[in-house]
Amino acid sequence: MNRNKIIFAVIWVFILIAIVYMVILINGSTKNLKNPNKPTTGAFSIWIVEDEKEKFSEIIKNFKEKNKAYTSTNLVVESFPSYEEYFYTLQSAIVAGKAPDIFVLNNNEKSIFEEQISGLDPTLINAQDFRKNFKQFFWDDLIRTTKIQNSQDKKEQVLEFLAWVPVGYETLWIFYNRRYIESKDVASWASVSSAAKTLKERNLDIIPIALGNGSTVPYSYDILTQFFMLDGINTLNKADGNKMKQWLSTYLSYGDIEGDNAYNSRLMELVNSWKNGLDLFSKDEVAMLIWYPRMIKDIDERGFKKTFLLASPFPHYFTSDGKSLVNYNYFVVNKNTKNYALATTFLSYLASEEWQNTYLNAYPYYFPALVKLEEKKLDEKINPNFNIVWRDFYNPDFIFSSFDKWLKVLYDKEVSNILDDTSNAINSFDNFKNVLLCKYNKIVKFEKLSSVCK
Numbered sequence: 295m296n297r298n299k300i301i302f303a304v305i306w307v308f309i310l311i312a313i314v315y316m317v318i319l320i321n322g323s324t325k326n327l328k329n330p331n332k333p334t335t336g337a338f339s340i341w342i343v344e345d346e347k348e349k350f351s352e353i354i355k356n357f358k359e360k361n362k363a364y365t366s367t368n369l370v371v372e373s374f375p376s377y378e379e380y381f382y383t384l385q386s387a388i389v390a391g392k393a394p395d396i397f398v399l400n401n402n403e404k405s406i407f408e409e410q411i412s413g414l415d416p417t418l419i420n421a422q423d424f425r426k427n428f429k430q431f432f433w434d435d436l437i438r439t440t441k442i443q444n445s446q447d448k449k450e451q452v453l454e455f456l457a458w459v460p461v462g463y464e465t466l467w468i469f470y471n472r473r474y475i476e477s478k479d480v481a482s483w484a485s486v487s488s489a490a491k492t493l494k495e496r497n498l499d500i501i502p503i504a505l506g507n508g509s510t511v512p513y514s515y516d517i518l519t520q521f522f523m524l525d526g527i528n529t530l531n532k533a534d535g536n537k538m539k540q541w542l543s544t545y546l547s548y549g550d551i552e553g554d555n556a557y558n559s560r561l562m563e564l565v566n567s568w569k570n571g572l573d574l575f576s577k578d579e580v581a582m583l584i585w586y587p588r589m590i591k592d593i594d595e596r597g598f599k600k601t602f603l604l605a606s607p608f609p610h611y612f613t614s615d616g617k618s619l620v621n622y623n624y625f626v627v628n629k630n631t632k633n634y635a636l637a638t639t640f641l642s643y644l645a646s647e648e649w650q651n652t653y654l655n656a657y658p659y660y661f662p663a664l665v666k667l668e669e670k671k672l673d674e675k676i677n678p679n680f681n682i683v684w685r686d687f688y689n690p691d692f693i694f695s696s697f698d699k700w701l702k703v704l705y706d707k708e709v710s711n712i713l714d715d716t717s718n719a720i721n722s723f724d725n726f727k728n729v730l731l732c733k734y735n736k737i738v739k740f741e742k743l744s745s746v747c748k
Contacts, residue, residue: 337368338633339394343380343623347373349656356652357643381703395631398623401435403702406738412629414456418642421454428663431620431694432460459644461653462660463622464586466520466608467687473602474581480606491554503582504571506549506557508713510564511571515709517584518545519697520608524616529698539720546716588659590677603680607689617695700734
């Protein structure tokens with residue numbers, strides 16, 4: 295065989311190999327197009343926090359009705375009673391390779407689990423459409439960017455994508471007893487302080503507001519955080535110096551047994567009986583209570599008189615100053631899920647108006663993330679047993695924002711402990727910040743691993 299024939303034969307071999315390879319690719323692509331939502335085999339797991347597991351079944355039912363390919367798929371939901379318990383379980387599950395397909399994270403930290411998350415394809419949920427449809431603070435928290443290279447001119451382009459999907463949020467409110475407090479008394483924080491002083495002068499047996507320590511004030515760590523945010527502080531590293539001292543002192547002043555509020559005069563009684571400020575509020579011994587809306591169920595269960603309960607947004611000193619803390623958990627896809635098609639389909643459903651409606655019906659204590667549902671929600675009762683509607687809690691002039699706690703579980707636990715140590719609180723908070731930053735740098739940034747955090 296001459297040299298030309300050999301070269302010709304070699305070329306044909308390469309051509310045949312290329313043809314076979316292309317056929318394989320085309321067959322694979324055609325198979326995927328014919329069955330884009332191939333039913334998932336085995337269980338598909340979803341983990342949530344603090345929301346009733348049973349109510350999530352209605353959401354899954356609606357999802358399956360709209361996505362027939364997953365009718366026979368077993369979607370297993372687990373709900374954890376506290377974020378701390380959830381955090382450490384999720385951590386262990388990831389290490390053991392048993393993490394859920396979809397899980398939730400909290401907005402008030404840059405989560406250590408971000409590397410475990412798969413971003414959403416922009417063709418499923420477009421970032422610009424997200425801006426049009428969702429509240430602005432979600433844009434800041436949930437839209438991410440990445441750089442991609444244009445295949446034609448090789449230039450880099452910035453691509454926006456949605457990392458996670460929110461469905462609702464909550465803010466702190468003041469619940470108050472209308473026997474003692476009027477709406478004008480909670481219009482600003484200066485009004486609250488004035489009303490507390492006046493009420494105490496009229497009735498020594500009434501504590502104006504359940505505020506002043508950590509252990510018997512539910513969500514005390516977020517109440518202190520909200521005080522910081524009244525000064526525009528939205529990250530822990532800015533909570534220092536005179537601003538930190540001012541707001542920490544303001545919070546603790548409401549517990550001073552010699553002061554106008556004197557909440558800590560009942561501290562040991564509550565601690566020894568495993569009770570908190572809600573118990574005093576329910577017995578008409580406290581006039582005001584700061585909580586999240588979900589706690590209206592606890593108020594109801596303790597038999598609070600229906601006609602006396604009213605509510606108002608957490609007041610600012612001035613409407614135009616400061617920010618209101620938002621708290622929410624967002625849904626994410628585990629990057630190691632074996633059921634990516636189902637996971638992304640489910641999250642796309644989460645972002646739809648229909649699903650958001652279903653979610654809010656299941657968990658009515660959340661305010662809608664979707665703007666178009668907001669007006670509809672305002673005149674709805676938060677609980678059928680009380681004459682309170684969502685409009686009572688909402689001030690459209692407030693600016694809403696997340697607060698970066700660095701490490702939420704450690705922040706919440708330690709701030710609550712600091713608020714119980716009134717005599718050393720300011721020094722303890724300064725030291726706590728240094729320790730938390732040290733741990734954050736180790737856990738999240740893998741920096742200074744051999745340093746001692748103290």
